[in-house]
Amino acid sequence: xxxxxxxxxxxxxxNLQIINSKAYHSANITECENSETGIPYLTRTQFNNxxxxxxxxxxxxxxxxxxxxxxxxxxxxxxxxYKYITGNKMYYIQSEYINKYIGLFLRCSLQSCVEGxxxxxxxxxxxxxxxxxxxLPINHNEEPNxxxxxxxxxxxEAEKKDRYICYCKFELTQMQQxxxxxxxxxxxxxxxxxxxxxxxxxxxxxxxxxxxxxxxxLVSSYGQENGITNFIGNEEKVxxxxxxxxxANGGSSAGKTFYHPYTFIAADHVTQCWNKELNKYQYLFLxxxxxxxxxxxxxxxxxxxxxxxxxxxxxxxxxxxGEPDYNYMxxxxxxxxxxxxxxxxxxxx
Numbered sequence: 001x002x003x004x005x006x007x008x009x010x011x012x013x014x015n016l017q018i019i020n021s022k023a024y025h026s027a028n029i030t031e032c033e034n035s036e037t038g039i040p041y042l043t044r045t046q047f048n049n050x051x052x053x054x055x056x057x058x059x060x061x062x063x064x065x066x067x068x069x070x071x072x073x074x075x076x077x078x079x080x081x082y083k084y085i086t087g088n089k090m091y092y093i094q095s096e097y098i099n100k101y102i103g104l105f106l107r108c109s110l111q112s113c114v115e116g117x118x119x120x121x122x123x124x125x126x127x128x129x130x131x132x133x134x135x136l137p138i139n140h141n142e143e144p145n146x147x148x149x150x151x152x153x154x155x156x157e158a159e160k161k162d163r164y165i166c167y168c169k170f171e172l173t174q175m176q177q178x179x180x181x182x183x184x185x186x187x188x189x190x191x192x193x194x195x196x197x198x199x200x201x202x203x204x205x206x207x208x209x210x211x212x213x214x215x216x217x218l219v220s221s222y223g224q225e226n227g228i229t230n231f232i233g234n235e236e237k238v239x240x241x242x243x244x245x246x247x248a249n250g251g252s253s254a255g256k257t258f259y260h261p262y263t264f265i266a267a268d269h270v271t272q273c274w275n276k277e278l279n280k281y282q283y284l285f286l287x288x289x290x291x292x293x294x295x296x297x298x299x300x301x302x303x304x305x306x307x308x309x310x311x312x313x314x315x316x317x318x319x320x321x322g323e324p325d326y327n328y329m330x331x332x333x334x335x336x337x338x339x340x341x342x343x344x345x346x347x348x349x
Contacts, residue, residue, distance in 0.1 A: 004138075005142075006137055007136065008134065009134050014095070016095050017094050018129060018130065019092055021092055023086065026043075029055040029056075029058075029085075030055060030056045030058075031054070031056075039058075040082060042087070042090060044071030044073055044074045044087065044089060045074060047224050049078045050076070050080075052087070055085070063084050070129075071091075072124050079104050091126055101157075105149040105150070105153050113135065164344070172341055172342070177335055180332055186318075187317065189318045191324060192311070192313055193309055193312045194310050198273075201272045202239075202268060202271050203239050203266025204268055205267065211232045214232045214234065216264060218231065219258070219260065219265065219267065221248040222253055239265065240263055241274070243274065243280075244283075246260060246273075247270065247271045247272075247273065247294065248269065248270060250299065250303035254302075255290075255294030256291055257286075257287045269303075279330065281337075285330070293313070316329070
């Protein structure tokens, strides 16, 4: 990319049209469990390609496929290969040039041109977006080099696929499928959280204005992306943990539990749980159990404090002697991961 020429373009120069998306309130839609028969519903989020859920078919005005969506406050662009509907204050960009690969390239260029320019008080509405200039590679006629953009993304996708295939195949060599009785056929028993883990520890408050740019994940009370809300480089007055679980203490994601095999910085609304005897497969099983046990019981006004967590109980499969059956938990997750990895390989290969 450093060896080609680039040029700034206005939206009208390259026939990019911004269109208001018809808004559908979440209270007026019905979620669909089968994503293959449902309609994608997008909202103003910075994650997961704006995807919120799939909704049952109805009399909706669908946005066209091969478009780039964005929300007024999220200030994030996402390429959408399928037809979809959206929530409030959402827009989409369409152009005769956009296909899957050009759409992905354009999405990155658009994101770069608005980075740091918009916020909740200064929304990314069409009139403001159109004033921004987009930097794109050009051909010898100084026109956007659409062919280059497409081929660049095709090459990048192929490289990524090769890496993922190698990773999956390696992981499959580390695990062996074994027969297990299903979850309903094994014995379960309640255990106090503090009997399963060593003494839990809360993170430490670090205000956003004090964040230093870096590569260490910051885990906060957030219910997606493994709880990661930023990457920072702070070393002083922070709490770092590794190879453990994090529990969101409050807010709408209270009780959501994630496993972290890496070093991370924990914010003050997160509690860390660890046991040096556990491995990653057992942690993953426990993360799901903890989420199911705690989600819905706590909120903004009723947080998971240390005393409350000490009284919490989780139900676990047990051995004949009544102890937590960690071998069962480990093999259950291994069987599940083998199935997922093989499904992915079947899809990409």
